[in-house]
Amino acid sequence: MTNSKKALITGITGQDGAYLAQLLLDKGYQVTGTYRRTSSVNFWRIEELGIATHPQLELVEFDLTDLSSMTRLIQRVQPDEIYNLAAQSFVGVSFDQPLTTGEITGLGAVNLLEAIRIVNPNIRFYQASTSEMFGKVQAVPQKEDTPFYPRSPYGVAKLYAHWMTVNYRESYGIFGASGILFNHESPLRGREFVTRKITDSVAKIHLGLQDVLELGNMDAKRDWGYAKEYVEGMWRILQADTPDTYVLATNRTETVRDFVTMAFKAVDIDLAWSGAAENEIGTCQKTGRALVRVNPKFYRPAEVELLIGDAGKALRELGWKPQTTLEQLCQMMVEADLRRNRAGVSF
Numbered sequence: 001m002t003n004s005k006k007a008l009i010t011g012i013t014g015q016d017g018a019y020l021a022q023l024l025l026d027k028g029y030q031v032t033g034t035y036r037r038t039s040s041v042n043f044w045r046i047e048e049l050g051i052a053t054h055p056q057l058e059l060v061e062f063d064l065t066d067l068s069s070m071t072r073l074i075q076r077v078q079p080d081e082i083y084n085l086a087a088q089s090f091v092g093v094s095f096d097q098p099l100t101t102g103e104i105t106g107l108g109a110v111n112l113l114e115a116i117r118i119v120n121p122n123i124r125f126y127q128a129s130t131s132e133m134f135g136k137v138q139a140v141p142q143k144e145d146t147p148f149y150p151r152s153p154y155g156v157a158k159l160y161a162h163w164m165t166v167n168y169r170e171s172y173g174i175f176g177a178s179g180i181l182f183n184h185e186s187p188l189r190g191r192e193f194v195t196r197k198i199t200d201s202v203a204k205i206h207l208g209l210q211d212v213l214e215l216g217n218m219d220a221k222r223d224w225g226y227a228k229e230y231v232e233g234m235w236r237i238l239q240a241d242t243p244d245t246y247v248l249a250t251n252r253t254e255t256v257r258d259f260v261t262m263a264f265k266a267v268d269i270d271l272a273w274s275g276a277a278e279n280e281i282g283t284c285q286k287t288g289r290a291l292v293r294v295n296p297k298f299y300r301p302a303e304v305e306l307l308i309g310d311a312g313k314a315l316r317e318l319g320w321k322p323q324t325t326l327e328q329l330c331q332m333m334v335e336a337d338l339r340r341n342r343a344g345v346s347f
């Protein structure tokens with residue numbers, strides 16, 4: 001399918017960037033994806049999706065904190081839509097690197113908004129906002145009008161970018177839209193995030209490549225959906241008649257412990273839990289072997305205890321609804337990690 005539309009995606013090497021690029025290429029868009037220079041730039045996600053060498057995909061190395069190069073890039077590409085998915089997105093790291101997180105995750109979005117304002121105010125802009133902005137939640141479930149209370153430098157930086165998007169919408173009439181996405185996972189998730197850390201470890205333990213899985217707070221509750229469906233929601237948000245803010249979530253919440261139990265079940269291991277807090281362990285019911293234990297080094301200075309979103313507005317106005325259950329998602333992730341570990345590849 002061809003289509004005359006052009007999209008710019010910042011953060012093409014991340015989970016969402018890769019899935020969104022695939023979706024837009026399938027729709028016939030010309031896609032420019034930007035990535036940050038790091039010591040180990042890695043294109044494994046777009047390679048796994050089979051789009052790395054797609055003729056309609058251009059990859060550009062780019063720094064979100066540099067307004068002048070951003071302006072030149074937008075002048076050259078002339079995109080119809082910009083999806084800002086680039087961020088320092090790991091909550092744990094943001095406590096150690098609050099300033100870098102603020103520059104990339106917070107100010108980076110404003111650089112894009114400024115460049116749009118300068119180059120072409122008709123460009124549609126999607127800001128990747130996050131349930132981390134609800135943090136210490138002020139209502140259950142959380143929706144678009146729930147007051148924010150971020151609990152990490154990451155959440156604070158995202159909240160700044162979110163309000164700047166709203167502000168540019170109201171001040172300059174820019175089509176600045178924001179998706180408040182709850183946790184969304186997939187086989188393309190990085191292993192620094194808890195679901196993928198769990199599914200990769202379960203695969204390794206099952207194959208005899210690892211002894212035990214160590215985790216932090218297992219009582220944290222998250223609303224986990226399937227990332228591939230969430231990028232479809234991003235696209236719908238930018239196709240709406242007017243720019244707005246939408247929550248994307250499943251409206252189901254489970255603990256980290258529940259996800260661990262589910263992941264071991266996917267390889268036919270039933271766990272029994274014992275001990276509490278720092279002494280909690282998960283043992284194999286059949287063999288009595290300890291497979292999971294808590295290591296306080298993974299605790300965060302401030303924790304988000306409970307997230308559960310209400311995506312009713314996205315359903316009513318955009319027709320968006322999650323389809324994949326957490327059990328299906330977990331199974332899909334464990335199977336992908338079994339496949340990779342059997343093949344000796346490690347992403």
Ligand SMILES: C[C@H]1O[C@H](OP(=O)(O)OP(=O)(O)OC[C@H]2O[C@@H](n3cnc4c(=O)[nH]c(N)nc43)[C@H](O)[C@@H]2O)[C@@H](O)[C@@H](O)C1=O
Nearest residue numbers: 089091130131132182183192193194195215216217220298
């Ligand atoms: C929507 C939001 O979603 C993500 O943020 P996150 O919820 O912090 O994701 P996570 O997978 O790192 O942690 C989930 C929970 O799991 C707990 N937990 C326990 N033990 C470990 C552990 O060993 N590692 C990690 N990473 N977490 C652990 C941890 O303390 C937390 O309560 C990002 O995409 C972010 O960019 C974003 O926007």
